Amino acid sequence: MTTYSLISVILYLILSPVIACLFSGVDRIVTARMQGRRGPKLLQPFYDIMKLFSKENTSVNEIQKILVMAHCFFAVFSGAIFFAGEDILLVLFALTMAEVFLILAAYSVNAAYSEIGAQRELLQMMAYEPMTLLTAVGFYLSVGSFKVGDIIRSDVPLIVKMPGFFLGFCFILVIKFRKSPFDLATSHHAHQEVIKGLTGDLAGPAYGFSELAELYEEILMLGMAGLFFISSDKISIIWAACAVVILLFCMSLVDNIFPRVKWESLLKSSWIVTLFAGGANLVILSLVR
Amino acid sequence: MRISKSPWLLHYDGSSCNGCDIEVLATTAPRFDIERFGIINTGNPRHADIFLCTGGVNSQNQDVVRQIYDQMPDPKVVLACGICACDGGIFKDCYNILGGTDTVIPVDVYVPGCAVRPEALIDGVVKALKILDEKNEKMKRGEYRSLTSSEYAAKINGDVKEAGDSEGEEKTDA
Ligand code: SF4
Numbered sequence: 001m002t003t004y005s006l007i008s009v010i011l012y013l014i015l016s017p018v019i020a021c022l023f024s025g026v027d028r029i030v031t032a033r034m035q036g037r038r039g040p041k042l043l044q045p046f047y048d049i050m051k052l053f054s055k056e057n058t059s060v061n062e063i064q065k066i067l068v069m070a071h072c073f074f075a076v077f078s079g080a081i082f083f084a085g086e087d088i089l090l091v092l093f094a095l096t097m098a099e100v101f102l103i104l105a106a107y108s109v110n111a112a113y114s115e116i117g118a119q120r121e122l123l124q125m126m127a128y129e130p131m132t133l134l135t136a137v138g139f140y141l142s143v144g145s146f147k148v149g150d151i152i153r154s155d156v157p158l159i160v161k162m163p164g165f166f167l168g169f170c171f172i173l174v175i176k177f178r179k180s181p182f183d184l185a186t187s188h189h190a191h192q193e194v195i196k197g198l199t200g201d202l203a204g205p206a207y208g209f210s211e212l213a214e215l216y217e218e219i220l221m222l223g224m225a226g227l228f229f230i231s232s233d234k235i236s237i238i239w240a241a242c243a244v245v246i247l248l249f250c251m252s253l254v255d256n257i258f259p260r261v262k263w264e265s266l267l268k269s270s271w272i273v274t275l276f277a278g279g280a281n282l283v284i285l286s287l288v289r
Numbered sequence: 290m291r292i293s294k295s296p297w298l299l300h301y302d303g304s305s306c307n308g309c310d311i312e313v314l315a316t317t318a319p320r321f322d323i324e325r326f327g328i329i330n331t332g333n334p335r336h337a338d339i340f341l342c343t344g345g346v347n348s349q350n351q352d353v354v355r356q357i358y359d360q361m362p363d364p365k366v367v368l369a370c371g372i373c374a375c376d377g378g379i380f381k382d383c384y385n386i387l388g389g390t391d392t393v394i395p396v397d398v399y400v401p402g403c404a405v406r407p408e409a410l411i412d413g414v415v416k417a418l419k420i421l422d423e424k425n426e427k428m429k430r431g432e433y434r435s436l437t438s439s440e441y442a443a444k445i446n447g448d449v450k451e452a453g454d455s456e457g458e459e460k461t462d463a
Contacts (some may be wrong), residue, residue, distance in 0.1 A: 028324075037322040045328050047294040051338075052426065054292060056363035058335075195332040202334035204362045 005084040005149070010217070012083040020215035021045040024260045026270040027252050034256045043194065049215075052208030059206055060109040066207045067105035073100035075213035079220040085149030088224075095132075095217070099125055102198065109201040117197025121185035123263045128172035134278040138165040139227070141285045151229045157239065159228040164281025166228045170247065171273045175266070176221050179251050180216075181258035183267055211256070222247070290337065292364065292425040297329045300339035301357055303390070304380060305344025309371035310402035313343060317409040321341050328414070334360040339417055340367045342390045343405075345377045349385070355438035358394040363435050364424035366397040366417040371405040378403060393452050397430035 022024035025042040032039025041047075059065050070182045077091040081087070099121070106118035140146050142161045151158070159166055175182040183189075194200070197212055225247055226240035261269075302310045304430065317323055331337050332364075334357045346354055358367065369390040372378035376389040390396050397420050400413035414453040427433035 032322070032324060035319055037319045038325045039322075040324050040327050047290060047327055050290045051295040053317065054290075054429075055338075056428070058362045196336065200333055201335060203360075208337060250439050 005086075008083045008085070008163070009080050012079055016079065016219040017049075017212060017215045020218045022051070023218070023248060024215075027248065030220050030252045031250070031256060034252070047147045048214065049208055049211055050093070052211065053205050055204035055208075057205050058203050060201055064105050064108050064122075064202070065206055066070050067101050067108060067228045068202060068209050071098050071101035071105065071215075072209045072213040074101060075220075076219045078222070079216050081221055081222055082148055083154070085147060088139060088151070089146050091220070092132050092136060092150075095220070096125070098213065102213075105210075106201070112240045113194045113197055113200045116194045117185045117200060120194075120197050120263060124175050124182070124282055126187055127266050129173045130173045130271065131168045131274040131278055134274060134282060135162075135165050135224070138278070138282060138285065141289060143281070148227070153232050155212075155232060157231045157236055161285060162228060162281055164277040164279075164284075166225075167227070168273050168278040168281075169225060170250075171277075172270060173221055173225065173247070173253060174251060176249055177218060179255040181261045182197045183260060184263055184266060184269075187260075191193070206218055219232065293422045294423060295327045295346075296338045296414070296418055297331045297336055298339040298343045298414070299331060299334055299357065299361070300343070300352065303342060303344030303350055303354065303374065304347040304386060305373050307369065307388050309343035309373065309402075312404045312407055313341060313370060313410065316410045321411065322405050322413070323414075334358075335362065337361050338365055338412065340365060340372050340394075341370055341410050341414075342367065342396075343370045345373045345380050345389060346387045346392050347383075347385045348387065351374050351387060354390065354393050358461075359438050363420055364433075365435060366424070367394055367412050368398045368400060368417050368422050369396045370400045370402075370410060370413065372401055372403045375399045375401055392445075393442070394438050395436055456460060 024045040025040070028044060029039040029042065074094050074099040078091045078098060081094060082091045083278070103118045103121050104109050106121070134205070136146060139151050139158065139162075143151050145151065178185070178187060180187070184197075186194075186196050199207060202286040203211055222244050226244055227272075229240035229243045230236050298317075299311070300313050315321065317328075323330075334340075338361075340353065340358060340361060358365075367390065369375045371382060374390045377386050378389075380386045381388070387393070398413050398417045400409050402409050405413075424433055424435070
């Protein structure tokens with residue numbers, strides 16, 4: 001590990017929650033304005049998380065707490081590998097681990113809504129995992145390495161070679177960010193039919209940890225989206241940042257426009273996009289190479 | 290940070306005529322936009338800080354009210370919204386009605402009105418927030434823990450409940 005990657009990991013660990021909270025604060029205000037409301041304060045997500053940590057530490061069983069902590073740990077860990085410039089496959093596997101722990105936590109409480117949430121989360125994983133793995137393969141075909149450190153040193157921004165992959169990745173980003181129409185397992189809004197589903201039985205600090213993990217995860221996913229725009233040219237960082245901001249705005253828009261879909265449509269649509277956008281791009285990339 | 294900056298509320302409709310519920314929903318809808326105060330209407334007792342109860346308690350829903358209350362982590366406040374939730378209201382003499390919310394769980398703020406108006410509701414929530422902050426401060430010092438519903442039942446069955454008995458109880462006259 002070079003000093004450069006060490007610094008970026010430390011920055012990631014410290015700044016991620018701050019940046020993700022700000023993004024989420026802006027998102028909530030933008031959403032409110034789209035609905036003709038004033039919306040909460042910019043720092044509202046901070047207040048929410050701080051509040052959760054100051055609440056009473058109740059949990060249905062002991063194992064639930066441990067599983068949520070493991071979820072948080074692996075979410076942070078996968079991001080740390082990414083920002084250290086290491087293998088992107090390792091990042092994705094660690095991220096899957098994190099998801100699995102959250103699902104186990106939901107199953108452990110033996111409650112109806114949590115269970116439905118956990119089942120739906122599994123379906124969501126089935127929907128997005130193929131595309132995330134395909135994206136990693138795409139990076140490998142374009143630069144000949146799975147290492148994030150090498151990917152950011154490509155001569156041209158990879159979006160040029162991988163537009164299909166990017167499209168597919170944006171699609172699954174909506175699932176990952178738990179935005180409507182794909183917020184089946186749990187949602188940022190409470191008024192869904194399974195209440196909070198997956199996270200429904202986490203209370204106080206345990207819920208705080210799952211929220212914190214989500215913030216780290218969001219930054220990781222945005223980082224991966226940024227990878228498509230970064231090249232050896234330093235200016236490309238600005239392009240990547242702009243792309244991420246536009247992406248976030250589009251997700252707010254999509255969130256407000258589309259109602260929640262059923263799980264069949266989730267699977268069908270995400271696999272179709274994976275196959276046609278990702279798959280076609282993969283074929284072209286391997287032929288041209 | 291004060292806990293009142295992020296109060297999440299839970300609405301439960303007891304034995305009401307639904308008049309109050311419509312007002313509660315109006316309050317949480319875009320026109321009054323309570324999200325600007327950081328309030329989220331969560332449907333989940335485990336995430337809620339404020340329990341907003343409308344309608345009276347009857348022999349069938351009393352366990353539901355108790356369970357919701359017991360599932361909420363401390364600190365928490367309970368708002369009885371509308372006359373029915375305050376003391377049973379127009380349904381008071383019905384054969385199945387036990388009374389207001391405070392027959393099964395401790396209530397912190399009583400918001401009168403039939404139906405309760407959104408303005409009164411917001412006023413009640415603001416009062417509840419002060420109590421929430423006080424409870425949080427006390428909880429941090431280890432001086433406070435709210436009664437569970439069974440402890441509360443023992444308390445009101447043991448000695449006859451006097452007005453202003455439960456700690457931090459406050460009446461609004463909005
Ligand atoms: S207080 Fe009036 S409006 Fe509210 S539930 Fe009772 S009868 Fe209905």
